[in-house]
Amino acid sequence: MRLDDEPHELELIARAFQTISRETSYQGLARALLEQALSHSKAERGGVLLAAGRELLDAADGRSSGEKAELFVSTPPGAEFQMPSDLSERVLGQRETILRQTGGGFSAMVDPLAPPAREITQLLVPLVHQERTIGVLYLESSPECATFTPKCVWVMSMFASQAAVSFESVRLFEALHETNTWMIRGQEIGQMGSYRWNTRTLLSRGSREVYRILDLDQVNPVPFQTFRDRVHPDDLPGLERALEQALSTRSPFGHEYRVVHRNGTIRHVLAVGQFDVGPTGDLELEGIITDVTAQKAAEQALADTRAELGRAASLASLGEIAGSIIHEINQPLTGILLSAEACLQWLGQDPARLGEAIKSADRIIKQGCRADNVITALKSLVRHTQLKLAPVDINEAIEEVLLLSKREMELGGVTLRTDLDRAAPKVEADRVQLQQVILNLARNAIEAMADIRVRARVLTASSAAASDHVSVKIADTGVGIDTATRDRIFDAMCTTKKDGLGLGLSICRKIIAVHGGRLWVEENTMPGTTFTFMLPIRQRVQMSVRN
Numbered sequence: 001m002r003l004d005d006e007p008h009e010l011e012l013i014a015r016a017f018q019t020i021s022r023e024t025s026y027q028g029l030a031r032a033l034l035e036q037a038l039s040h041s042k043a044e045r046g047g048v049l050l051a052a053g054r055e056l057l058d059a060a061d062g063r064s065s066g067e068k069a070e071l072f073v074s075t076p077p078g079a080e081f082q083m084p085s086d087l088s089e090r091v092l093g094q095r096e097t098i099l100r101q102t103g104g105g106f107s108a109m110v111d112p113l114a115p116p117a118r119e120i121t122q123l124l125v126p127l128v129h130q131e132r133t134i135g136v137l138y139l140e141s142s143p144e145c146a147t148f149t150p151k152c153v154w155v156m157s158m159f160a161s162q163a164a165v166s167f168e169s170v171r172l173f174e175a176l177h178e179t180n181t182w183m184i185r186g187q188e189i190g191q192m193g194s195y196r197w198n199t200r201t202l203l204s205r206g207s208r209e210v211y212r213i214l215d216l217d218q219v220n221p222v223p224f225q226t227f228r229d230r231v232h233p234d235d236l237p238g239l240e241r242a243l244e245q246a247l248s249t250r251s252p253f254g255h256e257y258r259v260v261h262r263n264g265t266i267r268h269v270l271a272v273g274q275f276d277v278g279p280t281g282d283l284e285l286e287g288i289i290t291d292v293t294a295q296k297a298a299e300q301a302l303a304d305t306r307a308e309l310g311r312a313a314s315l316a317s318l319g320e321i322a323g324s325i326i327h328e329i330n331q332p333l334t335g336i337l338l339s340a341e342a343c344l345q346w347l348g349q350d351p352a353r354l355g356e357a358i359k360s361a362d363r364i365i366k367q368g369c370r371a372d373n374v375i376t377a378l379k380s381l382v383r384h385t386q387l388k389l390a391p392v393d394i395n396e397a398i399e400e401v402l403l404l405s406k407r408e409m410e411l412g413g414v415t416l417r418t419d420l421d422r423a424a425p426k427v428e429a430d431r432v433q434l435q436q437v438i439l440n441l442a443r444n445a446i447e448a449m450a451d452i453r454v455r456a457r458v459l460t461a462s463s464a465a466a467s468d469h470v471s472v473k474i475a476d477t478g479v480g481i482d483t484a485t486r487d488r489i490f491d492a493m494c495t496t497k498k499d500g501l502g503l504g505l506s507i508c509r510k511i512i513a514v515h516g517g518r519l520w521v522e523e524n525t526m527p528g529t530t531f532t533f534m535l536p537i538r539q540r541v542q543m544s545v546r547n
Contacts, residue, residue, distance in 0.1 A: 013155060016040065020159065021166050026050060029170055033137065033163040040159075041152050043123070043139040047108065049083065050127075050135040050167065083108055083136070084122075091124045092133050098124045099153060101143055108138055123148045125156050127164040134167050184208060191291040195273075197224075199247060200282045206289075213269060213291045215261035232258035232266065246285075250275050253285060256292070268296045306404045309432070309439055340365050389539055391426040392434060394470050398461055401438045405446065409459065412446050417460045424465035428539045429515055437508045437519070441474040441531050444505075448478030448529060455527065468537055469517075475530040486521055508533075515539070 016036040023029040030048040038046050083091075084106050090096045101121045108122075120140045127135035137160050141147040184207070187193050193210030197203075203221035211218045214230050231239055235257035246253035254272045261267065273287020340361050402416060409416055442459065449457040460475040481489060490509045505519075512519040512533045519533040 012040070013158065016159060017162050020162050021169075023166065024170060024173060026167070026170055029163065029166055030135075033159060037137055037139060037156055037159055040155055041123075041139055041141075042145065042147050043141045044145070044147075045107075045141070046137070046139040048135060048137055083138075087122075087124055091126050091136055095126045095128050095133055097126065097153065097157060098122070099148055107140060119143050121145075121148055123153065123156065125153075125160040127160050127167065129164040129168045134164055137163070191294075192288050194288055195286070196278065197273075197285040198278060198280075198282050199275075199284065210289050213267065213289055214259055215265075230259045230261075232260055234258075243285075247275070253287065267291055268293045302404065305400070309401075309404065309435060388430050388432075389428045390431065392429045392431045393426050394424055394434075394463055394472060394535075395420045395422065397431060397435050398438055398463060398472065401435050401442060402461060404439065405442050408443065408446050412450060412457065414446055414449060414457045414459050417458060419460070419462035421463045421465050421470075424463055424470050425537055427470050427535050427537050429535060433511045434515070434535075437511050437533065438472070438474070440505070440508050444531075445474055445476035445478065445529070448476050448480075450478075452478060469534050470537060471532060471534045473530055473532045475524075475528060477526070477528040480524060480527060480529050481521065486523075489521055490519070 016039075019036055020029065020032045023032050030050065034046055034048045037043070087098055091098060099122070101119060103119060106122075107120055119142070121143050123137075123139040125137040126133050127137060137156060139148070139156070187207055187209040191209070191213070193207040193213060195204055195206040195210050198221075201221075202224035204224065204227060205220045206214075206216075206222065208218060210216075214227065216222060216226065216230065228236065239255055239257045242253065242255040245251075252272070252274045254270070256268065256270045259267050259269055268291070270290045270292050271287060272290075273285045275283055275285055278284035398418075398420065402418070406416075408414075438461075442461070445459050449459075455477055458477045460473070462473045462475075464471050464473075490505050509519045512535070515535055516539060517533055517535040519531065522530040522532055524530055
């Protein structure tokens with residue numbers, strides 16, 4: 001179609017296109033489209049509908065006084081804008097551009113304050129993108145205005161086509177923005193960020209979370225020296241060696257190190273990545289940096305708890321040994337002291353070379369006194385010690401010990417199975433001593449399955465509650481215990497291990513006994529061994545431990 005004043009008209013259309021395409025939101029784009037359409041067509045009223053299939057999402061409504069359009073947006077669109085039912089299918093479904101003259105009662109613009117005109121001219125132009133209708137441009141005017149000429153309809157169609165492309169661009173932009181927001185949020189939750197490092201320029205780029213983890217200013221790209229300044233001095237040589245090795249072999253990179261923030265805070269991070277060719281053709285390392293400080297703290301807490309239980313077990317074993325030493329050598333030492341004193345008396349009467357004899361006797365006395373002091377110190381380990389009774393969740397105690405033994409089970413190829421009675425009530429017990437028993441039984445079970453090759457190595461921990469007590473079972477699929485050994489397995493110095501002292505089970509039974517419970521070994525019908533102990537839910541009296 002030929003325009004009357006072609007250069008001027010084309011310039012106006014070009015400016016309109018720029019105005020429409022400048023918008024980056026649905027509402028802003030609808031406003032711009034409607035404003036340009038009303039301005040160029042001199043229509044009295046109009047609206048823009050955006051659709052997903054047949055569902056109306058948004059509407060913009062405007063009215064022109066002949067000079068400048070005044071824009072009005074209604075939400076929801078159904079309250080102010082009603083698509084004529086006889087035109088909806090033709091415009092939305094068949095994508096027709098419709099120009100018609102009809103009665104004012106068929107107007108799509110509902111204005112309760114103004115009576116409808118007797119006759120109106122309507123123009124409906126579908127907004128089509130890739131064979132899909134995404135909206136409608138609606139304009140109306142009085143018939144006497146003769147607004148919608150063929151040239152006007154052609155220009156409105158061009159506006160609609162440009163708007164359809166812009167609407168799709170906005171949709172893609174918002175989808176990209178949403179995806180980017182999800183990615184940023186995911187990195188914040190996971191405390192990990194992505195990076196790319198150019199091996200030629202030594203410049204790197206990273207996500208926002210990387211800058212937070214490393215305490216760097218958010219300026220791209222980052223010089224390698226700026227990054228090096230954040231690495232802990234003790235960890236820098238190892239990190240550079242790992243980078244050099246990965247770069248020389250083009251192999252995947254992975255290294256854990258510490259970074260020091262500007263306020264002195266130290267964070268543990270894990271960096272992983274792989275090499276590929278970047279957009280500039282340079283070799284780049286692309287990967288992820290994760291803040292593992294919390295994980296490190298949890299691992300340290302776990303190691304501390306394990307060490308605490310180990311110390312408790314060592315002290316208990318030392319107490320058992322001390323008791324045995326006292327029982328075995330206390331009386332012989334007393335005899336040594338008496339004999340030494342008698343020797344001094346006899347030798348002091350009239351023998352030759354009495355000085356040498358007296359010196360020997362003095363040494364006997366000194367050694368005897370020294371042994372007596374050692375025994376006195378050891379007695380402090382086996383004196384009466386008050387139990388620290390408190391409500392203990394037996395299932396939590398079991399799970400904590402099994403967590404401590406996880407690494408041992410992994411190294412031993414042991415599969416863990418649990419069958420814990422979650423309805424079991426808490427028991428009154430000394431938590432540390434109770435966990436010492438569970439830990440000892442679990443370690444015995446793991447060691448008992450070390451030489452098993454013909455069947456699965458399975459450690460089963462279970463709990464069950466009765467009316468007045470709770471029972472715990474630790475079972476394995478190991479070599480089992482023969483009948484002769486079973487009868488004395490809880491005796492001190494009785495052991496089935498090559499390097500065992502035979503004190504662990506003896507101590508375990510004593511701990512359970514002072515809690516008012518009982519520990520025994522069951523006869524398995526299947527291969528392996530099952531140890532069971534029972535504890536009362538309530539302690540009748542405040543008990544004490546005596547070796």
